Amino acid sequence: MSTPMSMPTITNFQKKSAPFSSFQFMPEKIRFETQEAGEQIILLLRKHWITTLPWIASGLILFITPPIIFPIIGLSGMLPGFIPSGYLSFIFAGWYLLSFGFVLVNFILWYFSVDIVTEERIIDISFSNILYKKLSETRIRKLEDVSMRTGGFIRSVLDFGDVHLQTAGNEENFEFLAVPHPREIVRIVNELMGKEEEEGEK
Structure with missing residues (x-):
């Protein structure tokens, strides 16, 4: 069961929930099939529109x-x-x-292949074709490191890149590929990791 948490302190973004946006922060009226009661979506991400x-x-x-x-x-x-x-x-x-x-x-394939960050979990939903869906997830508390990589003129100008999430032990690592605002994503996930650590110490 999720516990209430404060909204991440993001200065550059307000709530975003445009239906076709590649970067949705604190989206409203969006649900996914394994969502737990009270679990709040912090980020919903798709590949940057330039990839289409x-x-x-x-x-x-x-x-x-x-x-x-x-x-x-x-x-x-x-x-x-x-x-x-x-x-x-x-x-x-x-x-x-x-x-x-x-x-x-x-x-x-573009619209429904999404990466979701909630207050407790990372969820990756990917479609390799319209008949095959892969769903992977891990808990925020199992993340050990979050990093980003951008390269090239286009990625720098349009502010998109790859975010790598390293998990503990034999857990599957996660990648958000070609997503907008990778620095902000790393910042948000790091803050969520910090909140998990604080709650674990209580």
Whole structure:
């Protein structure tokens, strides 16, 4: 059972709970399947929005390709004569259906693959595909060290990077990859670790 705790003393952030945000601090009206009674979510994290650009760009290319390519093929006479022109509508529909599916699957993988920091636990929910979900968790009191790594011009300018959480013993280590505001994340987790130590000494 969780015990009440004060909000981490964060100066740069107020409560953030925008539904598509990659960094949500003290989000409201958000629950996860293993959440305990009274357990408060401190952070909900996704990969930085910049990491979605490759599949967004690919999706845009897929969507604009047919109106450009098919007229060229038709005018050049490259379209086989045995294919009725009416079939082109089915080809268009199939192309756009697959393109939409590509974008939707990538969005689902990004949106639902989250890292959650509560007042007591670290929870990692990751999807390698839409049919396979992996859920890992550890208690804050089992963390030994928290560090961050940023590198490169883009990461520095957009303020995102990787956060590494080392656990005690044979416990699985955790990584928050390409998340926004890594310094603030380390700061918050360190404060939570300090509160756990204080409570353990009482």
